[in-house]
Amino acid sequence: MVTRIFDLLDNYQQHFPDKLSALVKKEDGVWISYSTQDYIRNSNLLAFAFLELGLKKGDRVISISNNRPEWNFLDMALAQTGLVHVPLYPTIGSKSYNYIIEHCKPVAIFVANESHYTKIQEAVDNQISVPKIYSFDQIKDVANWSTLLKLGAESEDHQKEKLVEIKNSISPKDLLTIIYTSGTTGTPKGVMLSHHNFLSNVLASAERLILNSSHKVLSFLPINHVYERMVNYQYQYKGLSIYYAESMDTIGENLQEIKPHGFATVPRLLEKVYDKIMTKGKSLSFFKRSIFNWAVNLGYRYELNRANGEWYEFKLKIARKLVFKKWQEALGGNILFMCSGGAALQVRLERLFWAAGIPVQEGYGLTETSPIIAANQSTWPDIRFGTVGPLIKGVEVKIADDGEILAKGPNIMLGYYKDPELTKQVIDEEGWFHTGDIGCMEDNKFLKITDRKKEIFKTSGGIYIAPQVMENKLKESPFIDQVIVIGEAERFPAVIISPNFEFLESYAKRKNIPYNSKEQIISNDRIIKRIWRELIKNNKHYDHPKRIKSMRLVTDTWTPETGELSPTLKLKRKVLREKYRDLIKDIYTN
Structure with missing residues (x-):
C-alpha cells in the first residue's frame, strides 16, 4: 500500500518491475533510459550513502536542478532516510538563495550543473557551517553524485538493516519536504508538506488520469514546483514513461521526437502556442487563411457533450481534418491529456484546444494544498469551461462571506517552516486554509476562481x-504579451502593456508601418491607436468607473529571468510597480 512517497518504489517493483523506460533524459543528443530496477537501485545506493555519512532524519538537503532522472533518485533517497528535501528554482536570485540557505540550514546541497553551482557559491560561503555540495554533471573541484553511489555500494551490507529500520519509523504524517514559495510578494515562505499531504493528492488525482503504463509523458515545468512534482509522482504511481525535456526552449523539438500522450502545462505556454499558430495562420494565402479563420472561429464556439448539435459537429469534423490536425501534429500527434494550472486559463483557449481534439483540463490549487483542490476531468459531465472543475476526493471547500475560498482536507500543509504565527494567519482554528483567492461554486459542483483577494484594489472613488480578470481578458489580444492593471487609490484604472513583438512586427510589415527598433514601433501613432482599440473592445465588458482610461507600452519582455514574472509565470506586481514607477507617475499626473 502506498502511504509514504518512497512506497512508490515498492509500487514500481510490484506492478512495473520490467519497465525499461521509467525515467528518460536527453544527454549529448541521445535519449538515455533508466529502468524500474535502475530507479530503485540508484535511490537505495544514495540512501545507504547518506546513512554512512551520518546524515540524520530531519536534516535538510537542498537541490537546485533541471528536470532529470537524478532528481528523482535523490528525492527518493531523501524520503527513505527521513531527510527533508528542499528543492529550489534554478532561476531565483542570489538574495533568495542567501535567505533560504540561512533559513533552513541544509547539511548538503545538490546542483545539476556549473551554472547552478556558480549561483549558490556566494550564499554557501556566507554560512558559518558550510554544507557539502554535490553535482549531477561533472564540475571541477566539486564532488560528483557518482561518488555517493560508490559509497552506497560499499556500505550497503552494514546499512541495509538500518535503512529498513528508518523506513519503518517514518509515518505518513512526517515532514517530507519544504517548498519555498516563489515570492511574488515579500520574503519566500517555507511550506512544510508531509508524505500524506502529497500522496492524498497523488492518489485522488490519479483516479482521474486516463493514461496508463503503456503511455509516455513529457515533463518540462520545473520539477521543484509543487504542481509538476505532484504530477511526477502521479505518473510514477501509474507506471508511465516520463521523458524530461532538455529545457523550456526545446519543448517543441522534444514533442516531435517522443510524441507523448500527455503533459502538464501552464496557461502562459498554451498562450504562446496559440500566438505562434495564429501568427502563422495570418501569413497564409487568402484561400488557406479563410479556411484557417473559419476553423478557429468555429473552435471558439465549441461546447462539450455535442451541445451545439449535429450540424456543428459535422463542420468541426471538417475543421479538424483541414486545420486542427496540424495543431495536433505540432504537439506530437498523440496527445490524450493535458492539465493546466498555476494561473487562470482563458476560456476561449480552453474551447479552442478541445475543438482541435486536444483536451486540456484546468485545475486549481496552491503550494500549501499539495497542490490540487479542484480539477476538471476528461469526460462529461465532470468538466465545465470557465471553472477549475469539481473538488478532488477528500477535499472540502466553503466560500467565506467576503468570497474567499477556504479549503480543508488531507492535502493542507503542516504549516510554514519556523513561522507558527504566519501559519495561524492562514489556517484557522477549525482547520480551514484561507487561500487568498476569490471564487464561487457553480451548481454546487464546479469551483470558479474570480480573482486574488490580495490583488483586488480600490480606486480613489471607492470602486x-x-x-486578474481584466488582464486575462486583455491577453486574448494577439497584440498583448503581458499586461498589468494599475490604479490603486488613483482616479481610474490604467494598464502597462508588454506587447507581443513577434505579432506586432508582423502586423507592421503587413500595414507598411516603418520601424527600426522596438522603441520606434511602440511610439508609432497607428500602432498605439490599434492597441487602444483592443482596450476599447475590452472596456465594453465593464461599467464606466471600471474601464481602462490610459495605457503605456513598454519595450521590455517580462520573464522570470528579468524578474517581472515568478518562476511559474505569474506577475510580480510589486516588482512591476517599482520598475515602472516613473511611468505610473506620468499616467496619473497628466
Missing part, C-alpha cells in the same frame, strides 16, 4: 477593481 473595486479585480485586475
Whole structure:
C-alpha cells in the first residue's frame, strides 16, 4: 500500500518491475533510459550513502536542478532516510538563495550543473557551517553524485538493516519536504508538506488520469514546483514513461521526437502556442487563411457533450481534418491529456484546444494544498469551461462571506517552516486554509476562481477593481504579451502593456508601418491607436468607473529571468510597480 512517497518504489517493483523506460533524459543528443530496477537501485545506493555519512532524519538537503532522472533518485533517497528535501528554482536570485540557505540550514546541497553551482557559491560561503555540495554533471573541484553511489555500494551490507529500520519509523504524517514559495510578494515562505499531504493528492488525482503504463509523458515545468512534482509522482504511481525535456526552449523539438500522450502545462505556454499558430495562420494565402479563420472561429464556439448539435459537429469534423490536425501534429500527434494550472486559463483557449481534439483540463490549487483542490476531468459531465472543475476526493471547500475560498482536507500543509504565527494567519482554528483567492461554486459542483483577494484594489472613488480578470481578458489580444492593471487609490484604472513583438512586427510589415527598433514601433501613432482599440473592445465588458482610461507600452519582455514574472509565470506586481514607477507617475499626473 502506498502511504509514504518512497512506497512508490515498492509500487514500481510490484506492478512495473520490467519497465525499461521509467525515467528518460536527453544527454549529448541521445535519449538515455533508466529502468524500474535502475530507479530503485540508484535511490537505495544514495540512501545507504547518506546513512554512512551520518546524515540524520530531519536534516535538510537542498537541490537546485533541471528536470532529470537524478532528481528523482535523490528525492527518493531523501524520503527513505527521513531527510527533508528542499528543492529550489534554478532561476531565483542570489538574495533568495542567501535567505533560504540561512533559513533552513541544509547539511548538503545538490546542483545539476556549473551554472547552478556558480549561483549558490556566494550564499554557501556566507554560512558559518558550510554544507557539502554535490553535482549531477561533472564540475571541477566539486564532488560528483557518482561518488555517493560508490559509497552506497560499499556500505550497503552494514546499512541495509538500518535503512529498513528508518523506513519503518517514518509515518505518513512526517515532514517530507519544504517548498519555498516563489515570492511574488515579500520574503519566500517555507511550506512544510508531509508524505500524506502529497500522496492524498497523488492518489485522488490519479483516479482521474486516463493514461496508463503503456503511455509516455513529457515533463518540462520545473520539477521543484509543487504542481509538476505532484504530477511526477502521479505518473510514477501509474507506471508511465516520463521523458524530461532538455529545457523550456526545446519543448517543441522534444514533442516531435517522443510524441507523448500527455503533459502538464501552464496557461502562459498554451498562450504562446496559440500566438505562434495564429501568427502563422495570418501569413497564409487568402484561400488557406479563410479556411484557417473559419476553423478557429468555429473552435471558439465549441461546447462539450455535442451541445451545439449535429450540424456543428459535422463542420468541426471538417475543421479538424483541414486545420486542427496540424495543431495536433505540432504537439506530437498523440496527445490524450493535458492539465493546466498555476494561473487562470482563458476560456476561449480552453474551447479552442478541445475543438482541435486536444483536451486540456484546468485545475486549481496552491503550494500549501499539495497542490490540487479542484480539477476538471476528461469526460462529461465532470468538466465545465470557465471553472477549475469539481473538488478532488477528500477535499472540502466553503466560500467565506467576503468570497474567499477556504479549503480543508488531507492535502493542507503542516504549516510554514519556523513561522507558527504566519501559519495561524492562514489556517484557522477549525482547520480551514484561507487561500487568498476569490471564487464561487457553480451548481454546487464546479469551483470558479474570480480573482486574488490580495490583488483586488480600490480606486480613489471607492470602486473595486479585480485586475486578474481584466488582464486575462486583455491577453486574448494577439497584440498583448503581458499586461498589468494599475490604479490603486488613483482616479481610474490604467494598464502597462508588454506587447507581443513577434505579432506586432508582423502586423507592421503587413500595414507598411516603418520601424527600426522596438522603441520606434511602440511610439508609432497607428500602432498605439490599434492597441487602444483592443482596450476599447475590452472596456465594453465593464461599467464606466471600471474601464481602462490610459495605457503605456513598454519595450521590455517580462520573464522570470528579468524578474517581472515568478518562476511559474505569474506577475510580480510589486516588482512591476517599482520598475515602472516613473511611468505610473506620468499616467496619473497628466
